[in-house]
Amino acid sequence: MSDAPMSRRSFQLGLAAGGLAFGAVSIVEAQEKAARPAAGTADPEKEIVAEAVIPTPERDYPAPGFQPRFRKPQTGSILVQDFVIYSHFDLEMVEYLLRRDASLVNATMDWGGGDWESGLGAAAHIGRPDIAEFLIDRGARLDIFAAAMLGHLAVVKSLLAAHPQLFYARGPHGIPLLSHARAGKERAAETLEFLLEFQKTAPKPVVPPTAPPAMPAQGAGTRATPSK
Numbered sequence: 001m002s003d004a005p006m007s008r009r010s011f012q013l014g015l016a017a018g019g020l021a022f023g024a025v026s027i028v029e030a031q032e033k034a035a036r037p038a039a040g041t042a043d044p045e046k047e048i049v050a051e052a053v054i055p056t057p058e059r060d061y062p063a064p065g066f067q068p069r070f071r072k073p074q075t076g077s078i079l080v081q082d083f084v085i086y087s088h089f090d091l092e093m094v095e096y097l098l099r100r101d102a103s104l105v106n107a108t109m110d111w112g113g114g115d116w117e118s119g120l121g122a123a124a125h126i127g128r129p130d131i132a133e134f135l136i137d138r139g140a141r142l143d144i145f146a147a148a149m150l151g152h153l154a155v156v157k158s159l160l161a162a163h164p165q166l167f168y169a170r171g172p173h174g175i176p177l178l179s180h181a182r183a184g185k186e187r188a189a190e191t192l193e194f195l196l197e198f199q200k201t202a203p204k205p206v207v208p209p210t211a212p213p214a215m216p217a218q219g220a221g222t223r224a225t226p227s228k
Contacts, residue, residue: 075103084108084121104119115173117172120136120141124143125173144169157194
């Protein structure tokens with residue numbers, strides 16, 4: 001695997017990833033094993049198709065008029081989970097999984113409570129520029145957190161000039177922008193210095209609402225009819 005040094009946090013994440021893979025030899029073998037029917041159940045004249053049943057939570061708000069149609073198969077959650085975990089510390093496995101399924105480059109994992117994380121987000125907060133640049137070169141969507149870690153000062157400046165509230169945005173696991181710049185170490189030193197200065201004059205953060213939002217009026221948000 002990768003020879004790059006791992007931080008203590010990276011090591012802990014590595015143990016988590018190792019636990020997921022332990023006993024399965026490889027992700028591919030595990031999936032192939034799961035796909036094989038049990039002994040005595042195979043029917044040579046019929047194709048056995050296993051279909052996952054995902055419960056649909058009931059809405060307590062009006063359903064949208066548009067009903068999506070999935071024209072392509074959705075990426076499996078285990079594959080996304082493993083890809084995001086490996087993106088914290090293992091470039092070799094990131095390369096392997098991305099060769100296997102290129103759509104993973106922008107896939108995100110919800111670790112619970114809306115804590116969404118992509119492979120790039122993982123590499124950005126842990127301070128792995130090699131993994132981050134590999135993903136960006138293959139189509140990952142650059143954001144202010146990865147830009148800060150990579151030391152892309154001009155990008156960070158332009159985004160904060162247009163949207164100063166981005167300074168208070170939180171990345172995966174609630175990690176702030178300043179921490180991403182610190183994760184970049186020497187290459188992000190100038191970016192970190194800029195952010196520390198920006199913090200002194202940054203506008204106050206917008207306080208999120210504590211109560212549930214009011215239900216929009218009937219028809220709100222629909223496309224307006226142009227006046228004649």
